[in-house]
Amino acid sequence: MLKMQAVNKVFVTDLIETHALRDFSLQVEEGEFIAVTGPSGSGKTTFLNIAGLLEPFSSGSYLLDGEDVSLMSDNARSRLRNQKIGFIFQSFNLIPDLDLFDNVDVPLRYRGFAAGERRRRIVRALERVGLAARAAHLPAQLSGGQQQRVAIARALAGEPRFLLADEPTGNLDSLMARQVMELLEEINRDGTTVIMVTHDPELALRSQRNIQIIDGQVNDFSSNAAA
């Protein structure tokens, strides 16, 4: 499904080489809900960037749905991102001068759907996160939790196989965080694989599988599947 084998990511600056990921190997199966934890600077975000095809890696192999990502052109990676991956960011990353409808529309435009198809998907996605009535609002008019739900709608509208969430509740209070978490779990139940980076151990415990990244290497706690 998603398979990383001995992936290395090295940042080279004038003075030092930093190994963000070292011989990083991980396999994620279809339908899993994985929490990725680790101290800050451990390589969590780098892992997510590489998994989400946002960054190239230095060596190793990465197969997404059986396709070797390392050999792909930038355009092909963009296409793959657009079709198979949905992103949820800590700071939501809604485009401030677009209303909610147009925000959810962004990935669909790049997919090249016809207008009717886009409209159907946008309305459905916004309904799913309970914000269909506010489609014409601007992001600044919403609370943080609502903004994150819009971001989730945006991620869902393209019906991705993978949902990558980077500290999705990091900027939210606990009530809102719980709502967002429940939404993600619901999405996972519908069959979408969710990989969530978080530093919150409570959230991590709610996932089926918890992996920890320390110094750029995996520490897999595959066992807490009980929840």
Added chain:
Amino acid sequence: MFSHYMFAYYLKLGIKHIAETPVLSLLIVTAIALGIAVSMTMLSLYHAMAHNPAGDKSGQLFAVQLAAYGNDLETWGEHDGLPLQLTHRDAMNLRDSEVPLRQSPMFRLGMTVESRVAGTPPSADFDVRVADRDFFAMFGLDFLHGEPWRAETDSDPARVAVISQRVNARVFGGDGLANNVGRTLLMNETEFRVVGIVRDWHPLPRFYDLNTSAYPTTPDAIFIPYSLTPLLDSFPRGNIQGWNPEEHLNNFAHMLQAEVVWQQYWVELPEADSVTAYKNYLAAYVDQQRQLGRFQNQQPRGHIRDTQQWLNYNNVIERDNRVMVGLSFMFLLVCLVNTVGLLLARFLRRMHEAGVRRALGASKAQIFQQYITEVVVLGALGGLAGLVLSLGGLWSIRQLYEQYAPIAYLDTSMVAAAVAISLLSSLLAGVYPAYRACAAQPSLFLKAQ
């Protein structure tokens, strides 16, 4: 509120920001500089063309016009039915008036001057002005040596001449400052005795004779008595116009009697009383000529215009120059709009800083003042660069237009105008961006991102 101390602080901040963003600052300064340079170049030329060389005497020197035409013509001459010039007959008659303090008929002549310096060929490049003695005092020519011819010469012709420094140099050699009064000048193989040498005189526009060109490239350089006119037997340089198609000039003597206009006439009327008196005199003269069978048209009259009115009446500034001044100010407007955009970009980029300052207790007005100070610094830099560039612009104008070469320079009033325009326009350009920057809610920029 806007204390001296705060101003110094804002100035320091402004300069610091300008130095920190060299590219954007350079773009803004370039836009202001080009706007100022182009508009100042065209405005300076316009200003120089609109110059009134008569200065203090502008209101006392009057050009005389007569509707001296017949055949029951409805109108002839300019749009108001007055020709620009006078006939020789009328000029001779007007000379008899006692009213003006000073007066002179005049016309321009081409004569060839021979040089006393071996190897220097004869030159036809000097314009000869034929006028009465009063000409020199009326228009304020500056005598280096000698003086005007005697008053009697105006009625009793003598072959005398006043020459300019340039002619003095050409004919007698040297730098033209030598005293050659009393020596002989050979023009068209005729001897003239030099009675005076004047400093080179080239008023532009040549307000006292706007025929053919208001900005001639050859100044009047030799002056001879008007009383010599009948003896000259030489056609004037300039326009000769007649209303009567039956009138054909057979020879020079005929032209002196004919109903054709080719001479200018100026009077000096120092006070209001003499102006009224001269107007009455002209009215009486026109009546008298009508009795004699001349001036048989539908609006017989005389008219006088002071120097400024005369320049306006003659439209000395050409259409091209008016259009280009207009376009150059539209150019400045484009540069300003451009500057507003760049300033907006500059200040919006610093919204966060403005937010922090607001949070730390700065009022909106203080933020506004801080940004406006920065704009003024940019405007001053742009204005200065623009002024330097407009020197280049005027240099180009002098290369392009031979006739404006002597006048296309920046004068102090234009430098002041450039400074004023650049500060004013940069303030104008800065108001909206500075307003936008200080109007934003500080909280918005402290929380997000």
Added chain:
Amino acid sequence: MAIAPIVRSLLRSPAGAILITLQIALTLAIVSNSMFIIQDRITKMSRPSGMPEEQILAARILYFGKNIDYAAQADRDLQFLLRQPGVINATQTNSVPLGGSGSSSSLCRAQPSNDPDNCPYTVGVYMGGRHLLDTLGLKLVAGRNFLPEEVTVSDFTGARAARLIILSQAVADSYFADQNAIGKTVYLGGRAHTVIGIVERMQSPWVAGSEEQAAMTALLPAISHGFWTHLVIRAEADSIATLQRDLERDLLQLNDRRVVNRIETIDDMRQRVYANDRAVLIILLSVIVLLVLITALGTGGLVSFSVARRQKQIGTRRALGARKIDILGHFLLENGLISGAGAALGCALAIALNQYLMNTYELPRIGVEYIAAAALLLLLIGQSASYFPALRASGVSPAVATRTV
């Protein structure tokens, strides 16, 4: 491409877009009108003179000697010139097309009267002998040249004795429409003249005024000998330079009691008489170049700023699947929409400015092609100026999206 969301987003914070729109509109108005004035001047400067210009040399002679037999001297001069290598013909005249000085007179259909239709034009009048047509290389399209015995010779303004006249085609057309002008009578200086010939084109000595006025000329069979005259020489084109170099020296050798100046080819005359038009042309061209530069820098600056401000947004779009080319296209499209709005507004402004110039300075009406060309130019400038910042935007890493702050 996604036009609708871009437009909606521009409308939400329109200040920057409005400024670029305004700048482009003003620039378009100035550039199109300047291009129009430039074209007008180029047309004026390229009016045909009717002469084989590379074969013509003219000079002005001013006598200052007292006892000179002008007629005899003119004969000697012409005899001498005709012997020079390459010379085809030579004659004297009162003025030359494009020369800048000469004589003009109103030309009437009948005896002068106060009826304005009687004398519709003031025409430039050339006076000379039977060699003038050939020396100026003018093309006779109807009738005949003057015969030697028809040329009046006098010592002053010889025109008054002339009874025959050759008209330019333009004069013949406007006075006699479709009738044959040959043999008809016109009144010049109050006297009847019989039209004996028509030349295709003979430009006026003066270049100010309309194209129509520039073609209104007539030729009289009159030579006047006076203290000044013009000499015209027609020679093989490759002899002109030598003739021009030696003319003053040679003529002064024949008689040094005179000044020979303004020894000019037609090209020299064009330089002199069109100097003001050329200056206007150069100034307006510089204005156009500077304006385009300012607009390019301004647009580029604002797009750069917009790219810098939207780093995060660009990263997010990339993360959501935008290809590099989508980002490039986004910024180019955004700029295209703004420039397009500016161009539309600019067309209206350009017409308004032209209307003002027409009313105030009697300029002609601007052609649509100038406005279209200026609009196209500005759209291209806008696109090229945004290209580099947009390219930089497309290089923003999608990983920017996951970066906090």
